[in-house]
Amino acid sequence: MKIYKFNKAKNVSGNIVKELRLKNNLTQQQLAEKLQLKGVDISLKEISKIENNARSLKDFELFAIAEIFNVSTDVFRKRA
Numbered sequence: 001m002k003i004y005k006f007n008k009a010k011n012v013s014g015n016i017v018k019e020l021r022l023k024n025n026l027t028q029q030q031l032a033e034k035l036q037l038k039g040v041d042i043s044l045k046e047i048s049k050i051e052n053n054a055r056s057l058k059d060f061e062l063f064a065i066a067e068i069f070n071v072s073t074d075v076f077r078k079r080a
Contacts, residue, residue: 020071035065
């Protein structure tokens with residue numbers, strides 16, 4: 001599968017994930033733990049890569065993140 005980049009980024013939602021995490025006073029480790037409780041196998045390192053647009057964000061990860069922060073998935077398209 002080819003990974004496409006947008007303006008040299010592998011995702012356009014990483015900054016929004018970081019904003020939501022900081023707004024909710026969570027560390028990357030705490031976010032990873034919350035995602036793991038929802039069945040998403042992800043580490044602190046992977047959260048960091050997502051936030052720095054160095055890793056693609058999978059759809060099920062996006063849905064779980066939206067659920068954790070109680071926001072619509074539309075939030076992740078605002079600056080795309």
